[in-house]
Amino acid sequence: MALINLKDLLNHASKKRYAVGAFNVTSMTFIDPIIEAAIESNSPVIMQLAEVHFRYLNLEHIAPAIIKAAKEVDVPVCINLDHGHSFETVMRAIRAGFTSIMFDRSSEPLDVNIAQTKEIVKIAHSVGVGVEGEIGNIGGEAVGVAAPTPHAADIGSFTKVEDAVRFYEETGVDALAISVGNVHGTYKGEPNLDFDRIDKINNAIPIPLVLHGGSGISDNDFRKAISLGISKINFYTEMSASAVRTARNFLNENPECISYGDLSKIVQGAIKKSVKDRMAVFGSKGITASDKTLCISCDETSCGLEEPAFKPEAKTLVYDSLVELITKEVISHIGDV
Numbered sequence: 001m002a003l004i005n006l007k008d009l010l011n012h013a014s015k016k017r018y019a020v021g022a023f024n025v026t027s028m029t030f031i032d033p034i035i036e037a038a039i040e041s042n043s044p045v046i047m048q049l050a051e052v053h054f055r056y057l058n059l060e061h062i063a064p065a066i067i068k069a070a071k072e073v074d075v076p077v078c079i080n081l082d083h084g085h086s087f088e089t090v091m092r093a094i095r096a097g098f099t100s101i102m103f104d105r106s107s108e109p110l111d112v113n114i115a116q117t118k119e120i121v122k123i124a125h126s127v128g129v130g131v132e133g134e135i136g137n138i139g140g141e142a143v144g145v146a147a148p149t150p151h152a153a154d155i156g157s158f159t160k161v162e163d164a165v166r167f168y169e170e171t172g173v174d175a176l177a178i179s180v181g182n183v184h185g186t187y188k189g190e191p192n193l194d195f196d197r198i199d200k201i202n203n204a205i206p207i208p209l210v211l212h213g214g215s216g217i218s219d220n221d222f223r224k225a226i227s228l229g230i231s232k233i234n235f236y237t238e239m240s241a242s243a244v245r246t247a248r249n250f251l252n253e254n255p256e257c258i259s260y261g262d263l264s265k266i267v268q269g270a271i272k273k274s275v276k277d278r279m280a281v282f283g284s285k286g287i288t289a290s291d292k293t294l295c296i297s298c299d300e301t302s303c304g305l306e307e308p309a310f311k312p313e314a315k316t317l318v319y320d321s322l323v324e325l326i327t328k329e330v331i332s333h334i335g336d337v
């Protein structure tokens, strides 16, 4: 099972009306609890590394560990670059074996965003890697020691339906992150999602929609957004805050503690709980529960997909197989000259 392409995974979620949680990894500590949560919940999962978090980790060092963990489990795992802002970062992620990349040029004018995203889609698709784009600006990605200043969504940056149609048609992205009242980090006041806009965008374009800024959104709002077409939900700040809270409580209760290993195990428990809770709310819990090798929903009669989404050989190219593929291509052409 293991590694899966974003397109296969989200198309299944979209068809079955659940959302796959995309959880940010900011250190090695996060890998095992996220994977364990997926196994225990019988849920697909997306693990993602955000470019803004590269200050905390080394992409090339941590990617092999995530890929190895993903390959060893029976649930589908997609590895995504979150908010890649440059061509170079996207290439590094593809080279490191990610099965999905988000290319975010939403701060640029739409024409520039379209032109640059289109190039990335061409390259990523040629090696079986899925692409998420963004239009309308969400902003405020979480970094820093203290809680980010709460901010409200800017209605002027909400995604326009006609822009979504144009962006989809011209770029060919596999999934689209939209701005509908969601913000990264901490919300100022209660989140006020524009459900009507989600519905309209979903009816206008045939690709799965992505909701960033999952922390702070209520369970009911998540369910409603999923019912209207959200198929991937990004979630980080609350998971991180819960890890820190747990560490603080543990150290207060055990001031004599000098074992980072023990502290880390305690923190991992909090991360796992946070992820499992979200999987239950997102409706991805139980999706892979079956004694069959495939997803419970993926026999043709019940699912209606042309191909099983979670078949083991799902289109996934890691760097080694990429080298092999290119070598075969080159050799096959040598005979022609």
Ligand code: 13P
Pocket (backbone or CB within 6 Å): 024, 050, 082, 083, 142, 183, 184, 185, 186, 211, 212, 213, 214, 215, 234, 235, 236, 237, 238
């Ligand atoms: P939160 O940190 O607000 O949960 O958002 C995560 C996110 O959207 C990462 O792209």
